[in-house]
Amino acid sequence: MLNLHVLRLFYTVATTGSVTRASQKLNISQPAISAQIHKFEKEHSILLFEIQGRQLVLTPLGEQLIQPLQKLFALEEQVQLRIEDHHSHPKGKLRIVGNYLATSILIPSWAALFKKKYAEVEVQISTANSREALEKLMNFEADVAIYGLGDMPLPIAQGLHWTELYDDEFWFVVSPEHKYANKVITLVDMLGEPFIMREAGSVARERLIELCREQQLTPPAIELQFNGMSGAIHAVRAGYGASFISSLVAKPYVARGELAKVNVTGVKLKNTIVMCTRQQEHVEPLVEKFSAIAVIH
Template structure:
């Protein structure tokens, strides 16, 4: 038997106030509505819950047992309301952000700092995975925000454009192109191009741009942008990576940036969402920051 919680509330209020009239006043409804509600509730549970006396109404033995449970239930309800209020005011709670590797390593830190300064009571968690991994985490409801480097073909997700990222060619300081300001794209056919692992958004964007240009270089697969930069600096090949990832090595002179005259590669970075999912207040606040 599923209890009617509205009727349970009417009954518990009558017990708490000691009369139908005071319960009606507390609930801001008519006294006949309270009386009818309690009668309907007694019919539902199959026993008398209140004794009407000259001194007012008092609960029966069954009524006393039920009202104890009602008090616990409504206390839990108030606690839930209080917690939701705290979350709405962003004074406490947590936010889990999933980001693909390049975004997490080089782009998201400033946004996290802005959010933390505005909402220091929110505990932040950053989960790093490749694009497909972040998508899977979002579908599993294990993260609140999903930022990835490539669009995801999944009917259960909605992809929204977030920002544009420029991809650029990098070579080692001793490479034959190191002093060149630009090269022809076809020259890449003569080089080993170091690429990320399958599933990486950056790899897919670069691969598609090269296919469209009719360029098929030899490739060497390395699983992280940091490792790719080290490999390029060591002379193992060249790479096309997000320009946001190489500032430190360019300043140190270990890498050189070379323009490709006939091949401009830009990519859209994406935010993944689950349609009809209600975002938490913290997630909405973070989204506002990253889209400013």
């Protein structure tokens, strides 16, 4: 059986860059750290570090171990957090992460229905862009992830289970006073406008860039960038530039006359909203119950 204590010593030395810094971080003497790592190397007939000049350098095998150990210790931390959560929330805790669309429009009503049935369960909801939401699920930082798929690959190949919830679309939107409001124009004309978008990594922004690449056109200038859709929408409503957003987000603003859609010829892009959970033999009861509510409603 592998000695996880020694592997943690190795990992800390590797990530801090020296036995001295690892000693300070772990509050273990330098000789003790070195001796345990050397003993581990001898037991397994391997070499994890080598000396180059005055520096301690990872061997190829040592480099290969860093990523799996990072995941291992992240899982260990999650186990510890689950135990702490059990004492703080004996009836359970459900961690939901979603992109802006999901947390502002979809998840609130589902979470409310869930809490009506399971009032004593702690429900934690956080917002991230679509790629970050998927990463949090894969890193065991969330139990459910709901986001727009855009042109991202289906996550089932990454050990996750996914359910399609909606077929959404991306819309170009401007203020009602904009010269292109409710007009039919070309993509070239649309891309000539200054754009207001969310941060890099958001599905809408990546899909817009991919559209430009497919059409062999220069992407628009992103003149304003917000970490969240609310700021982008308010800036467009104020009369500056254009944005490219989910129709589920845009429709209420368009219905109230606060935004206007621009009809761009030849552009109709789907944004599939999916719910992802980790693929396992036995689905956790709270995840299964929340998933059932989301699918039905």
